[in-house]
Amino acid sequence: MNILKNKIVINIFKMLIISVLLSSCGTTYQLKSDLNKNDKSSAFFNGFVLYNPVTKKQIVNHNGAKYFTPASNTKLYTFYAAYRTFKDSVKSLAYYRTKDSLIIKGTADPSFLFGFDSSKVLNFLGNEKDSIYLIDARIEDPAFGNGWSWDDYPYYYQPEKSLFPIYGNLLTYKWNFGEIKSYPTYLKKNITVLDSILLRRDLKQNNFYIEKNSKRKYEVPFLTSSKLSAELLSDTLGKPVTLIKPKTQHDFKYVYGQKYDSLYKQMLTVSDNFIAEQLMLQVGEEMVGKFNTKEAIKYAKENYLNDLPQDFKWVDGSGLSVYNKFTPENTVKLLEKMYREIPREKLLNYFPVGGQSGTIKSWYANNGIPFVYAKTGTLSAVTSLSGYIITKKGTLLIFSYMNNNYLVSSSEIKKEMETALMKIYNTY
Numbered sequence: 001m002n003i004l005k006n007k008i009v010i011n012i013f014k015m016l017i018i019s020v021l022l023s024s025c026g027t028t029y030q031l032k033s034d035l036n037k038n039d040k041s042s043a044f045f046n047g048f049v050l051y052n053p054v055t056k057k058q059i060v061n062h063n064g065a066k067y068f069t070p071a072s073n074t075k076l077y078t079f080y081a082a083y084r085t086f087k088d089s090v091k092s093l094a095y096y097r098t099k100d101s102l103i104i105k106g107t108a109d110p111s112f113l114f115g116f117d118s119s120k121v122l123n124f125l126g127n128e129k130d131s132i133y134l135i136d137a138r139i140e141d142p143a144f145g146n147g148w149s150w151d152d153y154p155y156y157y158q159p160e161k162s163l164f165p166i167y168g169n170l171l172t173y174k175w176n177f178g179e180i181k182s183y184p185t186y187l188k189k190n191i192t193v194l195d196s197i198l199l200r201r202d203l204k205q206n207n208f209y210i211e212k213n214s215k216r217k218y219e220v221p222f223l224t225s226s227k228l229s230a231e232l233l234s235d236t237l238g239k240p241v242t243l244i245k246p247k248t249q250h251d252f253k254y255v256y257g258q259k260y261d262s263l264y265k266q267m268l269t270v271s272d273n274f275i276a277e278q279l280m281l282q283v284g285e286e287m288v289g290k291f292n293t294k295e296a297i298k299y300a301k302e303n304y305l306n307d308l309p310q311d312f313k314w315v316d317g318s319g320l321s322v323y324n325k326f327t328p329e330n331t332v333k334l335l336e337k338m339y340r341e342i343p344r345e346k347l348l349n350y351f352p353v354g355g356q357s358g359t360i361k362s363w364y365a366n367n368g369i370p371f372v373y374a375k376t377g378t379l380s381a382v383t384s385l386s387g388y389i390i391t392k393k394g395t396l397l398i399f400s401y402m403n404n405n406y407l408v409s410s411s412e413i414k415k416e417m418e419t420a421l422m423k424i425y426n427t428y
Contacts, residue, residue, distance in 0.1 A: 028060060035060075035062040043405070043406070044403060044404065044405045044406035044407070044408075045063070045066075045068070045403070045405050046062070046401070046402060046403045046404070047062060047063035047064055047066050047068055047327070047328040047400075047401075047402045048061075048063070048399070048401045048402075048420070049062070049329055049331075049399065049400050050399045050424065051332050051336065051397065051398045052395070052397055052398075053336050053339050054395075054396075059428070061329070063328070064327060064328045064400075065309065065310055065327055066327060066328075067313075067325040067326065068325070068326060068327070068328070068382075068384070068402040068404050069322055069324060069379065069382050069404055070319060070324055070325075070326045070382075070384050070402065071319045071324075071376075071377030071379040071382045071383075071384055072271045072273075072375065072377040072384075073319060073326065073331060073376075073377035073385075073386050073400075073402070074276075074314065074316065074317070074318060074321075074324050074326070075267055075268060075271065075317070075319060075375060076268075076331065076334055076338075076375050076386060077300070077305070077314055077334065078276045078279055078280055078317045078318070079264055079267065079350070080304060080305070080334060080337065080338060081279075081280065081283050081296065081297075081300035081305075082260065082279045082280075082282070082283055083260075083338075083342070084300075084304050085282075085283045085287060086260050086282070086283075086286070087260075088256075088260065089256040089257060089258065089259055089260065090107075090109050090111060090256065090257050090259075090260060090263065091107045091109065091254045091255075091256060091282075092109045092111070092112060092120065092121050092254070092256060092257030092258065093105075093106075093107060093121050093124065093125075093254065093255040093257075094106070094252040094253070094254055095252060095253055095254070096250045096251065101130050101131050101132075101133055102128050102130050102133070103133050103135060103250070104132060104135070104241075105135040105137055105163075105164075105252065106134075106137065106162070106163035106164025106165070106229070107163075107254070107282070107285075108161075108162070108165070108282050108285065108291055109165065109257065109258075109278065109282075110165055110168065110263065110274055110275045110277075110279070111258040111262075111263060111275075112165060112166055112167075112257070113166055113167045113168075114165070114166075114167060114168035114170075114274075115168070116257075116258045116262060116263075117257075117258065118257065118258075120255055120256070121257055122236075122237075124255050125233075126237055131242065132239070132240070132241045132242070133241070133242050133243075133244045134164070134226065134230045134233065134241050134242070134243050135244060135246050136227075136245055136246060137226065137246055138163055138226070139161060139162060139163045139291040139292070140284075140290050140291050140292040140295075141161055141292055143160035143162065143223075143224060144158075144160065144161075145161070145316035145318070145320060145321050146315050146321055146323060147315060147320075147321030147323035147324075148320045149320075152320075153203060153221065154199065154200040154201045154220050155200075155220075155221075156170060156219035156220070156221070157273050157320075158221060158273065159221040159273070160221060160222075160223065160224045161277045161293075162224040162229070163291060164226065164229040164233075165224070165274075166229055166232050166233065166236075167183065167184050167232070168274055169221055169224055169274065170220065170222070171183070171184070171187045171190075171191075171208060171218075171220050171221075171222050172217065172218065172219050172220075173188070173191055173208070173210060173217075173218050173220075174210075174217045174218060175210060175211075175212065175215070180193065180210060184235065185235070186232055186235040186236075187206065187222065190206050190207055190208050191208045191209070191210055192207065192208070192210070193209075193211075194210070194212065195211070196211055197209040197210070200218060201220050201221075201222075204223070205223070206222050206228075226243055227243055230242065230243045261350075263275055263279065264350050265349065267279070268352065268358075268375055269350070269351070269357055269358035269359070270352075270358055270359065271358070271375070271376060271378075273318035273319075276318040277293070277316065277317040277318050278317075279317060280293045280296045280297070280316070280317035281293060281296070281317075283299070283300065284296035284299070287299045287303075293316060293317060294315075297314050297315070301314065307333070307337075308329075308330045308333050308334065309327070309329045309330055309333055310327050310330055312326045312327065312330055313325040313326075319377060320379075328400035328401070328402055329400075331386045331400040331402075332386070332398050332400045335387065335388070335398045335400070336398055339388070339396075344396075348373045348388065351373040351374060351387055351388070352373070352375065352376065353370045353372070353373055354370060354371060354372035354374070355368065355370065356370055359375075359376040360374065360385075363414060364418060364421060364422075371390050371391070371392075371421075371425045372387065372388075372421060373387050373388045373389075374386055374387025374388065374389075375387055381404065381405050381406055382403070382404055383402075383403045383406075383410050383413045383417075384400075384401065384403065385400075385417055386399065386401065386402075387399065389421060389425060391426075391427070391428045392425055392426055393428065397424065399424075401420070403417075
């Protein structure tokens, strides 16, 4: 009797296993079929790789070795380069002392007075009794990255890169009960009120414009310079900061500020372009002694990313450049490297969470059960999503889904992606 019961149990178990396998195979086949159908019926181009890091097997690979414009999926590469380079806190300020002066220099720290705790730097400078001098120095990059859209200069997502960023290199202002409120207040004098406006800022001057009685909050990048940094810092501290020419090399000490982890989370969760660009400048300085994005990328490719399946073209930190070209296979491999090198809970905490936070708060809600932890990438006719799925069975899978050159709305593309990822969640 017991033998019969055991056989029945074993047979039921076998049937369940077969059922699961058939379900998985069916979903895999359907995903591949849908992707191939899109290739034939659509004018745009897509690629999708789904990978199990435990079994080390690719479940789906559709155009995985083809090159795509990744948009902000580029920030995954920036994150990894910075994570491998830095350990703890940001060098927020370089300084040295003379008998009667404090000489300071920028370090490309993006966090200063930009929504992060800047008290360490403010207290250090605010408590200084001697005269403060700022060295007139610059990054070894243009203010804009290679392949950026020049006419996006007045929009919040494209601030200039600089050595001494302050306030995120953004002027924030609005019309408030008959007057202008601005942050920083120092640039309020540069804002002109008009009945209607065509531009938010002049191309080559820090002249800003606001529409009278507008209910909009304006966030407009300002033209950076060492002179303006000194003026803004003087206004913030309430005491003079004098600009001086660089003379000789000095043995700088540093004020350490924000934890890098908070910068990484902000960069990935809300897709902050400014933080990404400044981080790559810092990587360049740390590893090759130059605040230079090209040198930072070269170092990262040769030392951190030399095991990716294909070569790739990486030109900026944020993904604003249309010249970036990555493959889904490369991005999945990068995500696997992160998965193996960073504790899982810590890793997933850096990412936007479907239905809950960041750039995918409005997608992948799944009735309040989080299952997608992934970085978005968006430009004109570009929609990418790469990261991790935790399925209903608790399996962690890695994926990269890239779409380029479509003419439909991005919402239609996102709906297709959401449908595919929900199938994966329910099956594997």
